[in-house]
Amino acid sequence: MTMFLLVPGFWIDPSVWDEVAAALRARGHDATAVELGHAPTDTAESHVDDVLAALGTADGPVVLAGHSGAGPVCAAAAERARDRVAHLVFVDTGPLPDGVAQVDFLPPEGQRWVRDAIAAHGSGQPMPTRAEFDELGTSTEGFSDAAFAAVRARSRVEPAGAVLTGARRGTPDPTLPKTVVACSFAPEQVRALIDAGVPGFAEMGGPEWTTVALPTGHWPMVSEPAALAELLASLA
Structure with missing residues (x-):
């Protein structure tokens, strides 16, 4: 049996992992979705603390999977609690350099859009509409209108500090296996970006x-939960 900790990305609550977690449990594994804080004062660093707290209660090393905005958070947490992580998985995401915020990784027009949305709200960024995601270039393929509406209805405002600040990185351990699950981009694109530095x-x-x-x-836990669970189980 392997323990999986499943960390949701921006806006979404842990229930988005329900189908994947159920499929992993059906295979004899343990699976828990992690709750990240959504208080106005939360930051990327406080989200790292949320993951570290979950790792601290886990029974042995885990497969730690972070989706989207949780990817860099999980990378930082794994570096601070290396002995608690057996495999690090990035679901349609990747790590970010020390202190680099999610917003900094967007193209200039995307950065302006996000900062304007935070300024309009006051303390954070509400989950964009489907049309806004399309405009931002975030794929909602496989997400039915009803499923998207249900997820967005449960969404929380992402705190400005989680969007506009980055996590403190440690030293990556080359003995820790790391897997990128490429959903809205192709592995070949990743290779080209690696080669370009x-x-x-x-x-x-x-x-x-x-x-x-x-x-x-971008949300395979909704659009392809069985396939994602099978892929994760193969890493156990």
């Missing part, structure tokens, strides 16, 4: 890294 991708060229394709939209 793009920040956030340059460190992914080591032998401990693998990239596997799961072609779908």
Whole structure:
């Protein structure tokens, strides 16, 4: 039996992992979705603390899977609690360099859009509409209108500090296996960015890294939960 800790990305609550967790449990594993804080004062660093708290209660080393905005958070947590992590998985995401915020990784027009949305709200960024995600270039493929509406209805405002600040990185351990699940981008694109030395991708060229394709939209736990569970179980 393997323990999986499943960390949701921006806006979404742990229930988005329900189908994946159920499929992992049906295979005899243990699976728990992690709750990240959504108080106005929360930051990328406080989200790292949330993951560290979950790791501290886990029974032995885990497969730690972070989706989207949780990817860099999980990378930082794994570096601070290396003995608690057996495999690090990035679901349609990757690590970011020390202190680099999610917003900094967007193209200039995307950065302006996000900062304007935070300014309009006051303390954070509400989950964009489907049309806004399309405009931002975030794939919602495989997400039915009803499923998207249900997830967005449960969404929380992402605290400004989680969007506009980065996590403190440690030293990546080359003995820790790391897997990127590429959903809305192709493994070939990752390889090209690694070779180009793009920040956030340059460190992914080591032998401990693998990239596997799961072609779908940015939320595979909704659009392809069975396939994602099967892929995660293969890492156990």
